[in-house]
Amino acid sequence: MxxxxxxxxxxxxxxxxxxxxxxxxxxxxxxxxxxxxxxxxxxxxxxxxxxxxxxxxxxxxxxxxxxxxxxxxxxxxxxxxxxxxxxxxxxxxxxxxxxxxxxxxxxxxxxxxxxxxxxRPAGPLRLSEPAIEIPQFYALLAQNAHRTPAVRTLRRAWVQPALGAPYLAIGLDVYDASPPAVDAVRAMMQQSLGAVPDGLPVSTVVMSDEHDPVAMWLRANSRPFYDREAHGAVPSPATAYGYPSAHRG
Known part of the structure; x- marks a missing residue:
């Protein structure tokens, strides 16, 4: 070999x-x-x-x-x-x-x-901003994310593996990784996938994963298409999932 x-x-x-x-x-x-x-x-x-x-x-x-x-x-x-x-x-x-x-x-x-x-996809990976236009999916996903308190931001990338079909990756930045929060985020994705065109593969990646090459690329090269704190919905200390509450000066 x-x-x-x-x-x-x-x-x-x-x-x-x-x-x-x-x-x-x-x-x-x-x-x-x-x-x-x-x-x-x-x-x-x-x-x-x-x-x-x-x-x-x-x-x-x-x-x-x-x-x-x-x-x-x-x-x-x-x-x-x-x-x-x-x-x-x-x-x-x-x-x-x-x-x-x-x-x-x-x-x-x-x-x-x-x-x-x-x-996990076979490398080396070619990563870029998605060129495919699916505004209905992004809008529905952002709407559902706003109703899911565990979600901080959402990002996106187009991933082309060395072997296998290319796919859309959604980067999930969350406040909480407890089982109930994970279940809520999974439900959010499932509720949104109906707006994805047939035949388009979609995967998710956790932004806190320091070893995932897609998450690393997203952190370095992309901006969120949904940002809870930019929308003014900063979680209160009672629902901040262990993170310090945000302070605005």
């Missing part, structure tokens, strides 16, 4: 991710810069490529021997490594000693492995 991954071959890259996500068969030999396998002071090696951090590993005992690595290592499932690395924005680099330099898996794809490949 590594040999099949070349620039533009997203299908081969996706197959590699699925292999890594499979317990037992997705094992990798993690290179330890400090400590021994299983010891509290064990520390993965690190490398930087194009400004992104990666932990190097090899894919078999034979590759370990070919690499010339003379320090400790530990054999772990790719799924376990993905869960350990992505929260610190670290990727995984497979066989850096190989001809061509091996293959790097950036942290957003490790996050996909950790959370389930089919639950």
């Amino acid at each position: 590594l040999r099949q991954v070349t620039p533009g071959r997203y299908d081969a890259y996706e197959a590699l991710l699925r292999a890594l996500a499979t317990p037992a068969s997705g094992q990798v030999w993690m290179l330890l810069w400090h400590g021994q396998a299983g010891s509290p002071d064990a520390q993965y090696g690190s490398m930087e490529v194009d400004g992104l951090g990666y932990a190097p590993c090899v894919t078999s005992a034979q590759e370990l021997s070919a690499s010339g690595w003379n320090r400790s290592y530990e054999v772990v499932d790719g799924l376990e490594v993905a869960r350990a690395l992505y929260p610190d924005h670290y990727g995984l680099w497979l066989n850096p000693h190989a001809p061509g330099g091996g293959v790097g898996i950036p942290w957003p794809d490790l996050r996909r492995i950790a959370g389930g490949l089919d639950s």
